[in-house]
Amino acid sequence: MPFQPSSETSPVLPAIRCRGLAHGFAGRPVLAGIDFEVAPGSLSALLGPNGSGKSTVIKLLAGLLTPLGGTIHIAGLEVAQGGAPLKQRIGVVPERLALLEHLTVEEHFNILAPVYGLTRTEVLVRRDGLIDALALEEVRYLPIRHGSYGTRKKLALALALLHAPQVLLLDEPFEGLDPVAAHVVRQLFLRLAVSGATVFFTSHALSLVERVATQVLLLQGGRIHWEGSPGEVAGSLESFYFEQIELPEPPELPWLASPR
Amino acid sequence: MARLAALTAGLLKDHARALRAHGGMAGNNLVLAILLLGLTGGLAAAFLVTVVGLPLLLAMASEASPERAERLTLLPLSNREHALLRWVTRLADPVVALLVVLGLLAGQRGFAVVGSMLLAVLATRVASNRWRHRSPGPRFQLRVRPGHCTGLFMMFLGGMLRTLDFYAALLVALAGLLYRIETPAPQPAALMGASLLVALCLSTGAQRLFALEGPEGLARLRLLPLRGWQLLLLKDVAFLLILIPLVTPFSLRSGLAGGLVALGLGHLPSLRPSACPQRPWQFLTGTTMAFSAVQVVALFVAGIAAQTWVLWVLSLCLILNPVTLVWAGRRLERLRPGG
Numbered sequence: 001m002p003f004q005p006s007s008e009t010s011p012v013l014p015a016i017r018c019r020g021l022a023h024g025f026a027g028r029p030v031l032a033g034i035d036f037e038v039a040p041g042s043l044s045a046l047l048g049p050n051g052s053g054k055s056t057v058i059k060l061l062a063g064l065l066t067p068l069g070g071t072i073h074i075a076g077l078e079v080a081q082g083g084a085p086l087k088q089r090i091g092v093v094p095e096r097l098a099l100l101e102h103l104t105v106e107e108h109f110n111i112l113a114p115v116y117g118l119t120r121t122e123v124l125v126r127r128d129g130l131i132d133a134l135a136l137e138e139v140r141y142l143p144i145r146h147g148s149y150g151t152r153k154k155l156a157l158a159l160a161l162l163h164a165p166q167v168l169l170l171d172e173p174f175e176g177l178d179p180v181a182a183h184v185v186r187q188l189f190l191r192l193a194v195s196g197a198t199v200f201f202t203s204h205a206l207s208l209v210e211r212v213a214t215q216v217l218l219l220q221g222g223r224i225h226w227e228g229s230p231g232e233v234a235g236s237l238e239s240f241y242f243e244q245i246e247l248p249e250p251p252e253l254p255w256l257a258s259p260r
Numbered sequence: 261m262a263r264l265a266a267l268t269a270g271l272l273k274d275h276a277r278a279l280r281a282h283g284g285m286a287g288n289n290l291v292l293a294i295l296l297l298g299l300t301g302g303l304a305a306a307f308l309v310t311v312v313g314l315p316l317l318l319a320m321a322s323e324a325s326p327e328r329a330e331r332l333t334l335l336p337l338s339n340r341e342h343a344l345l346r347w348v349t350r351l352a353d354p355v356v357a358l359l360v361v362l363g364l365l366a367g368q369r370g371f372a373v374v375g376s377m378l379l380a381v382l383a384t385r386v387a388s389n390r391w392r393h394r395s396p397g398p399r400f401q402l403r404v405r406p407g408h409c410t411g412l413f414m415m416f417l418g419g420m421l422r423t424l425d426f427y428a429a430l431l432v433a434l435a436g437l438l439y440r441i442e443t444p445a446p447q448p449a450a451l452m453g454a455s456l457l458v459a460l461c462l463s464t465g466a467q468r469l470f471a472l473e474g475p476e477g478l479a480r481l482r483l484l485p486l487r488g489w490q491l492l493l494l495k496d497v498a499f500l501l502i503l504i505p506l507v508t509p510f511s512l513r514s515g516l517a518g519g520l521v522a523l524g525l526g527h528l529p530s531l532r533p534s535a536c537p538q539r540p541w542q543f544l545t546g547t548t549m550a551f552s553a554v555q556v557v558a559l560f561v562a563g564i565a566a567q568t569w570v571l572w573v574l575s576l577c578l579i580l581n582p583v584t585l586v587w588a589g590r591r592l593e594r595l596r597p598g599g
Contacts, residue, residue, distance in 0.1 A: 103402070103415070
């Protein structure tokens with residue numbers, strides 16, 4: 001069902017719009033009806049402590065989970081009804097990367113890219129370009145189950161970018177990447193945003209978020225605790241984050257003080 | 261010495277669990293049939309045990325654990341303790357232990373057979389260790405093919421060829437072919453039996469269509485711009501493309517009817533995540549013993565009925581299959597964790 005903007009929304013159709021999004025596992029609520037919007041061309045970061053529901057939000061947006069309540073619209077399509085046209089418009093790096101363990105790096109491109117309707121020439125050009133950009137050449141013929149975490153993450157990122165989607169949904173895209181790869185990925189995101197694509201990602205790398213993101217959402221206790229741009233924060237984003245999140249005191253472990 | 265004993269006990273437990281990974285054949289339709297036939301004893305059971313045993317032995321032989329060897333090297337043990345541990349590990353190897361027991365039971369006459377099997381196991385293990393981390397190289401890559409889903413289809417087909425269920429079906433088909441060539445007037449009932457046995461060997465794959473992709477691979481497939489039924493249809497076609505050539509020399513109508521019923525019933529259970537992860541070169545683990553029993557009975561009933569009422573049975577299959585295909589396809593698009 002195409003997304004109908006209501007009178008409450010901004011005149012520009014949001015790239016992502018969530019209303020009353022609720023989810024939980026085994027009777028434990030994780031998201032208690034959250035609302036947010038992400039504008040097209042923005043780099044939006046979802047922050048929050050472990051277990052706050054960031055990965056769940058990504059899975060819900062990608063259609064990998066069905067919400068217990070609420071609606072999600074992405075690029076004008078309702079996720080619940082989106083099906084194949086929606087998948088064509090989004091690129092996803094889920095929490096566990098969703099790779100086909102028995103395929104090599106190159107085979108992932110060769111097999112999955114044509115499903116997005118890319119021609120043979122487009123597949124070859126994009127495949128080689130991404131392999132080159134993300135320094136995957138050395139592991140090109142390696143079955144991905146033997147790849148390091150960084151290699152697996154790079155492949156998942158490359159697969160998300162392969163069909164030039166309108167909206168990228170990325171769970172911890174910088175985690176496990178070496179500094180050079182992280183720099184390349186950051187540059188790619190910035191270029192994508194300039195071209196009008198939307199990047200929505202979760203992260204714990206606050207200094208990086210501060211440099212890249214145009215919008216920050218802080219998720220805590222199943223709700224959006226704070227929303228704004230890094231520029232609105234007085235001081236660093238890291239100190240602001242620690243002000244917002246209650247810091248627990250680590251327990252005493254006296255045996256750690258006497259190594260053998 | 262006490263810590264070495266504790267470590268050895270731990271390693272034995274690890275071996276036992278590795279053995280159980282192959283024992284994850286629970287719910288495998290062929291294993292179920294062997295259990296039922298085993299109750300009556302006789303040649304049929306011995307034949308089926310060979311069909312399962314041969315591929316299983318070679319697959320188990322290819323399973324060394326480099327991770328375990330690495331972990332043992334890291335332990336703060338003396339050289340003597342390390343050497344002792346290596347020998348204990350070798351002797352506790354389930355494949356070696358199995359062959360030693362067989363040798364003892366077979367006595368002098370079986371000694372040469374068991375000895376040569378041990379050599380085959382050793383050779384398989386050395387070869388598999390050598391190939392384990394080797395990249396396949398550019399010549400052996402699945403290439404970009406014309407058509408949106410051709411590559412995906414080739415991957416599904418290749419996955420089926422990497423299960424021991426296929427090799428069991430191949431052995432049955434070869435034995436049936438030998439019977440067909442050697443016998444001047446083969447019995448139609450025997451040919452139908454061979455056809456249904458081939459379908460039975462493959463049928464666990466019909467209730468675990470996404471076993472080899474695993475939950476993460478399935479998540480990747482669900483991210484593709486394809487409908488659930490389209491993914492299932494690709495799997496069905498791959499299954500039938502393997503089944504049809506294997507049953508054609510015996511009874512195509514019985515084999516096809518049995519295969520279609522197995523697929524039709526298997527669509528929905530295929531979406532359930534498995535309790536144990538499935539790896540290539542193993543027998544597939546079925547969903548539940550009860551479902552396997554239902555699937556096997558339905559397969560045989562359809563196969564036998566197709567001998568007499570071929571048009572009716574195949575028409576019924578061709579109506580029922582799309583119904584379960586679309587139904588399971590919708591479920592696949594709205595899969596929740598835990599099924």
